Amino acid sequence: MIVMKFGGTSVGTTDSIDSAAKIVAAAVEKQTQRDGAEESPGVLVVVSAMGGVTNTLIDAAQAAAAGDETPYRDARSQLLVRHQVVAGQLIEDGVERAGLGRLFDNRLREFERLCRSITVLGELTQRGLDVVSGVGERLSAPLLAAVLRANGVNSQFVDAGEVIITDDQFGNANPLMEATPARCRDRLLPMMQSGIVPVVTGFVGATEKGVPTTLGRGGSDYSAAILGAALDADEIQIWTDVDGVMTADPRIVETAQSMEELSYEEVAELAYYGAKVLHPKTVTPAVESSIPLRVLNTFNPSHPGTRIVEKTRQLHYGVKAITAVRELRLITVAGRGMIGVPGIAARTFDAVARQRANVLMISQGSSEQSICFVVPEAEGDAVVGALKVEFARELAQNMIEEISHQPDIVIVAVIGAGMKGTPGIAARVFNALGERNINVIAIAQGSSEANISLVVLQTEADEALRAIHDTFELGNGAD
Ligand code: ASP
Numbered sequence: 001m002i003v004m005k006f007g008g009t010s011v012g013t014t015d016s017i018d019s020a021a022k023i024v025a026a027a028v029e030k031q032t033q034r035d036g037a038e039e040s041p042g043v044l045v046v047v048s049a050m051g052g053v054t055n056t057l058i059d060a061a062q063a064a065a066a067g068d069e070t071p072y073r074d075a076r077s078q079l080l081v082r083h084q085v086v087a088g089q090l091i092e093d094g095v096e097r098a099g100l101g102r103l104f105d106n107r108l109r110e111f112e113r114l115c116r117s118i119t120v121l122g123e124l125t126q127r128g129l130d131v132v133s134g135v136g137e138r139l140s141a142p143l144l145a146a147v148l149r150a151n152g153v154n155s156q157f158v159d160a161g162e163v164i165i166t167d168d169q170f171g172n173a174n175p176l177m178e179a180t181p182a183r184c185r186d187r188l189l190p191m192m193q194s195g196i197v198p199v200v201t202g203f204v205g206a207t208e209k210g211v212p213t214t215l216g217r218g219g220s221d222y223s224a225a226i227l228g229a230a231l232d233a234d235e236i237q238i239w240t241d242v243d244g245v246m247t248a249d250p251r252i253v254e255t256a257q258s259m260e261e262l263s264y265e266e267v268a269e270l271a272y273y274g275a276k277v278l279h280p281k282t283v284t285p286a287v288e289s290s291i292p293l294r295v296l297n298t299f300n301p302s303h304p305g306t307r308i309v310e311k312t313r314q315l316h317y318g319v320k321a322i323t324a325v326r327e328l329r330l331i332t333v334a335g336r337g338m339i340g341v342p343g344i345a346a347r348t349f350d351a352v353a354r355q356r357a358n359v360l361m362i363s364q365g366s367s368e369q370s371i372c373f374v375v376p377e378a379e380g381d382a383v384v385g386a387l388k389v390e391f392a393r394e395l396a397q398n399m400i401e402e403i404s405h406q407p408d409i410v411i412v413a414v415i416g417a418g419m420k421g422t423p424g425i426a427a428r429v430f431n432a433l434g435e436r437n438i439n440v441i442a443i444a445q446g447s448s449e450a451n452i453s454l455v456v457l458q459t460e461a462d463e464a465l466r467a468i469h470d471t472f473e474l475g476n477g478a479d
């Protein structure tokens with residue numbers, strides 16, 4: 001059995017919904033051929049809202065709370081038209097189309113009512129926002145199910161509130177790992193066994209009492225993994241708008257290419273360093289059940305995409321991909337008085353944590369004369385200010401000589417689980433950068449050895465990415 005998840009761009013227009021439906025129809029056909037006609041096709045579909053819809057809904061609700069009723073009124077009519085146009089173009093059956101039109105209208109009326117009460121209250125709670133922001137999936141899933149039926153696939157829409165049971169952390173709810181698999185099996189297996197392809201709303205769930213929740217932005221991937229794990233799928237397919245996961249950002253590194261295989265660990269590292277891939281939380285259910293994931297392109301369905309599995313083949317250098325995190329600031333706490341004095345690092349990071357700043361990288365030389373770390377540029381001033389207060393006494397006594405900072409820096413992360421125990425990787429990176437006169441300001445390697453991260457100047461970052469990509473021959477069919 002496979003889970004096929006379609007993201008916002010994959011269901012963003014009439015053409016893409018048409019492609020998505022054809023892809024599902026082909027998968028159903030293939031499963032049926034393989035398993036024999038009397039077996040159920042074993043395909044489950046999970047769908048995001050049409051591209052941009054979730055943002056429109058959230059913006060409208062926020063405007064409503066601030067007393068502006070125009071955005072939600074506009075959103076209601078605009079969303080009705082957008083969904084109806086697709087239905088009009090892809091569904092011939094008049095009865096089916098009329099039923100769908102009523103469903104859209106009801107859901108959007110409900111959305112309007114909600115926004116009106118948000119305006120009256122003048123307040124938007126996270127709980128209220130979860131009801132509003134889940135409306136997009138509650139429109140796209142019935143639409144896709146109907147388009148599938150129009151393509152000859154026996155399909156039925158299912159609201160994930162019935163199957164993904166969560167706690168009440170609105171906006172970022174966690175699935176309850178006992179209730180959810182049981183509900184999934186009870187509700188979805190009989191459907192699938194009778195040959196129906198369920199189309200489940202991504203992103204949303206409900207508490208045990210039935211109060212709507214959401215799994216966090218971009219949560220449809222997570223929905224797919226939760227459902228795949230609950231039903232013990234053979235594969236979870238994430239259908240998006242690129243040919244899988246790339247070795248680097250192709251806008252910067254021209255020779256970047258899609259990777260055949262990637263490990264769960266590598267995906268997590270890539271996501272941490274800003275690559276637009278699956279969120280680590282998303283893959284957790286798949287990792288725990290050892291279910292492979294595959295990232296595929298709705299707009300180029302014959303491309304094999306990237307398979308994400310527990311362990312991958314060892315490649316020549318062990319390096320898989322290069323990524324960059326931008327708009328960062330490097331902060332250094334330095335002074336001879338720090339040598340052998342316990343607690344400096346703890347106090348440093350306590351002060352940083354009090355500013356709620358996210359630390360992306362830390363490095364301390366063994367001479368202990370300095371600690372440097374990287375935070376987002378937007379948090380830089382607050383962090384430097386907090387450190388000056390924290391270490392006021394040490395600064396006055398010259399135990400700490402300076403708290404310096406450098407804006408406009410970038411972390412370049414070299415990623416690959418195969419680097420573990422492979423000597424010479426760092427040397428190769430430095431050589432490649434040295435040859436192009438790119439200065440490395442700081443370096444860190446995680447103990448997992450699945451990444452090496454370097455700090456370089458913003459102005460040299462793109463060149464650094466290209467140099468490293470080249471030196472490891474990532475664009476030359478290395479994968
Ligand atoms: N529609 C939701 C969002 O935009 C969930 C998703 O697309 O995965 O965040």
Ligand code: MG
Nearest residue numbers: 007008048218
């Ligand atoms: Mg989305």
